[in-house]
Amino acid sequence: MQSEGALDRRRDTDDPPVARPRSLLFLCGRNTIRSPIAEALAKRLLPKSIFITSAGVLTGTHDPFVDAVLAEEALSRNEWHPQLLEELADTYFDFVVTLAPEAHHAALELTRTMAVEVEYWPTLDPSVIEGSREQVLAAYRSVRDELAARIARRFGAPLYER
Numbered sequence: 001m002q003s004e005g006a007l008d009r010r011r012d013t014d015d016p017p018v019a020r021p022r023s024l025l026f027l028c029g030r031n032t033i034r035s036p037i038a039e040a041l042a043k044r045l046l047p048k049s050i051f052i053t054s055a056g057v058l059t060g061t062h063d064p065f066v067d068a069v070l071a072e073e074a075l076s077r078n079e080w081h082p083q084l085l086e087e088l089a090d091t092y093f094d095f096v097v098t099l100a101p102e103a104h105h106a107a108l109e110l111t112r113t114m115a116v117e118v119e120y121w122p123t124l125d126p127s128v129i130e131g132s133r134e135q136v137l138a139a140y141r142s143v144r145d146e147l148a149a150r151i152a153r154r155f156g157a158p159l160y161e162r
Helices: 034-045 064-071 101-110 133-155
Strands: 007-010 018-021 023-028 051-056 095-098 117-120
Touching (some): 034 064, 034 133, 064 133, 101 117
Parallel strands (some): 023 051
């Protein structure tokens, strides 16, 4: 459980205050699809004062479908490349969101002696979808939109306009 000092609190409505971390890691299997999408969305939806990054537990390669679905929302990864968890300069985060079972196990191991909140958001790997280009893109869009909605709900951010 986090100490109160480690979280920023915001109150925009009559809803209870929303706890926001000061540093947020999205962790998935290869850091090629789900976690980079989540990172790009969170950087758009959340305050710039929050440090946000993503990583994977296995080596991954660039996925052009991610670029396509992010471009539809005027988002870009620019010179972004997949990175491994062990490549991060600092592995302390206030909050870790895991998007795949292997990432969740790695996060729990990494944080077992730290006061870090870890949440598992099971998320489909759209690269397993077969079919036409449009069917595959639909799966990627679904993951993008699901992650945007979860980020908005969890951290009290406005959902991006479509």
